[in-house]
Amino acid sequence: MSYLYDLHTHSTCSDGQLSPKELVRLAKDNGVDVLALTDHDTLEGVSMAISAAGDDLHIVPGIELSSLWNGRNIHVVGLQVDIDCPMLASAVEQQSEIRIERAKTIAMRLEKAGILGAWDGAKHYAEGSIGRPHFAQYMIDAGYVDSFAQAFKRYLGSGKIGDVKNRWPALAEVVSWITASGGIAVLAHPDKYDLTRTKLYTLLQDFVNAGGQAMEVVSGQQEPAVTSKLLRAAEDFSLLASCGSDFHSTENLWQSPGKMSLLPKGCKPIWEAW
Ligand code: AMP
Ligand code: MN
Ligand code: MN
Ligand code: MN
Numbered sequence: 001m002s003y004l005y006d007l008h009t010h011s012t013c014s015d016g017q018l019s020p021k022e023l024v025r026l027a028k029d030n031g032v033d034v035l036a037l038t039d040h041d042t043l044e045g046v047s048m049a050i051s052a053a054g055d056d057l058h059i060v061p062g063i064e065l066s067s068l069w070n071g072r073n074i075h076v077v078g079l080q081v082d083i084d085c086p087m088l089a090s091a092v093e094q095q096s097e098i099r100i101e102r103a104k105t106i107a108m109r110l111e112k113a114g115i116l117g118a119w120d121g122a123k124h125y126a127e128g129s130i131g132r133p134h135f136a137q138y139m140i141d142a143g144y145v146d147s148f149a150q151a152f153k154r155y156l157g158s159g160k161i162g163d164v165k166n167r168w169p170a171l172a173e174v175v176s177w178i179t180a181s182g183g184i185a186v187l188a189h190p191d192k193y194d195l196t197r198t199k200l201y202t203l204l205q206d207f208v209n210a211g212g213q214a215m216e217v218v219s220g221q222q223e224p225a226v227t228s229k230l231l232r233a234a235e236d237f238s239l240l241a242s243c244g245s246d247f248h249s250t251e252n253l254w255q256s257p258g259k260m261s262l263l264p265k266g267c268k269p270i271w272e273a274w
Contacts, residue, residue: 008244081183
């Protein structure tokens with residue numbers, strides 16, 4: 001019998017809808033055997049997930065770190081990290097300070113664009129690490145936009161006024177924190193960065209040079225053509241393959257815990273290296 005792995009999920013400790021406890025319950029109901037909680041730039045929820053899981057399912061301690069590479073915001077998932085590692089704790093503290101300063105800048109820019117009360121509004125929704133989705137939620141509830149998609153398209157997405165990314169540490173530095181804390185660095189959702197094949201391969205080369213060992217060959221429910229492309233890339237760089245739903249909210253049915261596409265034949269699943 002093979003286990004069902006979901007190695008990329010979010011909770012209320014970052015921009016997810018469910019508490020770690022509620023997430024564990026939903027994952028269990030969906031048949032997940034091994035679950036990684038990978039909140040943005042925080043380890044806060046991991047111990048809660050572990051205690052909520054008990055013997056029902058196995059929790060992999062994880063985190064999704066924000067970084068900068070060639071002017072782009074790249075996400076690196078760390079799996080099997082030591083949540084008590086002092087170096088990682090101080091790196092996470094630094095990320096959290098960056099998030100707060102960045103959110104203040106985003107709020108100021110949105111205010112200038114006529115979105116009143118952006119700071120208090122976003123803070124109201126952020127139980128843990130604050131990010132753009134909290135601004136999006138505020139803009140929806142205050143009637144400035146109709147949807148998350150519209151909030152990102154008009155204000156928060158790549159190149160828009162609320163896209164403040166220049167403070168994040170370099171990709172290589174973030175990868176080094178993960179490996180130094182005993183974890184495996186996984187390049188998150190490589191297809192989401194809108195890179196040409198040449199740029200994707202440059203990113204993968206830099207990631208490998210920095211000590212990255214795995215990439216997400218599957219993120220949520222994805223097109224077979226994307227899976228083939230990512231399988232090929234993983235093979236070309238001898239990277240282990242990870243898979244995760246990138247679950248945030250029950251409203252997104254294509255990103256539900258444990259419901260992502262299957263890892264393709266021919267790749268080397270990351271758990272075989274554990
Ligand atoms: P941040 O962590 O502040 O950089 O915000 C990035 C997060 O915003 C991602 O992890 C997603 O959860 C969410 N996000 C990014 N792009 C979009 C989009 N176009 N529509 C909805 N949510 C998005
Ligand atoms: Mn997110
Ligand atoms: Mn991400
Ligand atoms: Mn994510």
